[in-house]
Amino acid sequence: MIKYIGSKRKLVEGILMVVRACSGVRTVSDLFSGTSRVGISLKKAGFAVHANDHLAFAHCIATCYIQADRETWWERGVSLLEELRRTPPKDGYFTETFCRKSRFLQPKNGARVDGIRERIEEMGLEPELRAIALTSLMEAADRVDSTTGVHMAYLKQWAPRAFNTLELRMPELLPRAEAGPSFAHCLEAADAAEIEVDLAYLDPPYNQHSYLGNYHMWESLIRWDKPSVYGVACKREDCRSRKSLFNSKPRAFQALKEVVEGVHAPYLVLSFNDEGYVDRCSMESLLASRGEVLVFEKEHRRYVGAQIGIHDLQGKKVGSVGSLKNREMLYVSLPSHQVDRFLGRINVSGASGFQVSPRSH
Template structure:
């Protein structure tokens, strides 16, 4: 899966454990801010029905691949198309939008890979694919491009000198897609979180909203363009899509986040809510507990977590010169469990402590 700020890669097992504690007989979970879909993927593996949601097109595409697609229905065709794409990338490829914008005007990919991405993406557009199959193929392309990019993991900037991986030949792999669990439905939605919450229902809602000013669209604008394939007007050194200026999330605003979170809690139709949040976020622990208290008892778990790699590298200016200090290397990730499942989690924690 792609490099992603705030990804719950290291916390996925704990989230699955929590859901199994809350719903020992299984059921379904709404993942309202699905990002890479790794949480939904792990829950689907564990037999939960999953309803993923994210307002960005690239994240919705990834959720179509890992959550909505039912592996037996698409795997054979996906494998054949991915083989064809790898063959296309081995032939002589021409400059296109990606090469010009992200390899020449900026330097996110080596031009040899830029041309291959252009050729593969142009070919995908000529195929008449079902939405799920198209999503699997596009996710494969995004993940392959991510493995040969020249960034520290965000697309706000690129490295001054090519990252060693940027010289590797891009190679697509078949994503690890899953069958739908028995008797459970799995869907991918692309809505504002509050709108998704008001139309989806399940046993559990999992919320992992952004917690500071960094916009996901701005940080992953190239994936958005690869999915939309709309050749947007771009601006600035990172050649960001022009719509990054207008498409904003209230969770990236210190002023708007509390109200947005409160409204979201009111819109959710599940007995239990599980919220991930960082101690470095715009909302404090007390504020979150207070907002959740209207849904019943609240239990809070915390865990120390390594921070994003950028903080180890320090802060660099656009010439690549170090101008800042290495930041804190660890932060605390909270889990807030509210509603019917909170008591079960509290009991399980007690038993764990006593064992």
């Protein structure tokens, strides 16, 4: 699994706890899927999942882990990776851009990426097989990168892991869920909201940090459109124009409102924290338009950038961050006649760490 700011790695247990407490749920959408961590644990738990993200690399990850069922794709994936491991290295676009103009990977690993990526392109694979190969390559590159977890700047000194040799591993595909097939989509969240499901899970960006800007190298690797780049980090030219409304303080609430109002599901679960662009009171009012609102919260360590402070491009510390912890919220909107049943089924004493939090107004 790639390093990803905002990944719900440590919160997924709480999300699952809440989804399980909603009765009659078999199909779930994850409208901002990122690494697909949430969809993966839902699929494992037997739910049929629709994972969606508007970035190509996130859609690729979802095609691999959510759409591709193990029983259909495992063997073909294993033989494909065996073949790809034998591909000779090739010094090309990736090596030049991300290993010389910038220094995210060592050139020896960059050339492995170029060779394998060109070979995948030539093979004309079915979408699931292609996604398995590309996800394996992205995860392999992530294991030998020299970043702090975002592609905004590289480390001054090579990270020790960057000296390792890039190695393709077979992604842990999941068997088809008991509730039926799962799917990956690459849509704007407002469009994906129209997919009819029993429960929609929303994990939008919380603030100004653009996922395309932070993970542009993965977008370029997966699209393989070899775009012109700018700046020390060699960002794709379209980072200047492809913006998410959720990264804009004045527009985020309206964008979220459109998605929330467009959701075709009786239950809606939403992740947000107490530092994001939409405050708790506005969030509760927005969700109240759909039904009853319950809130769960948990103290959470902030992302690694916040832990180590603010640095300039030479690695010199130029600022510090006020708080190392924040509060992660899970908002649940459900039909009023389901509230008692939901509260009877929820088990907040489990390991998730989430506690019921009284409505703020």
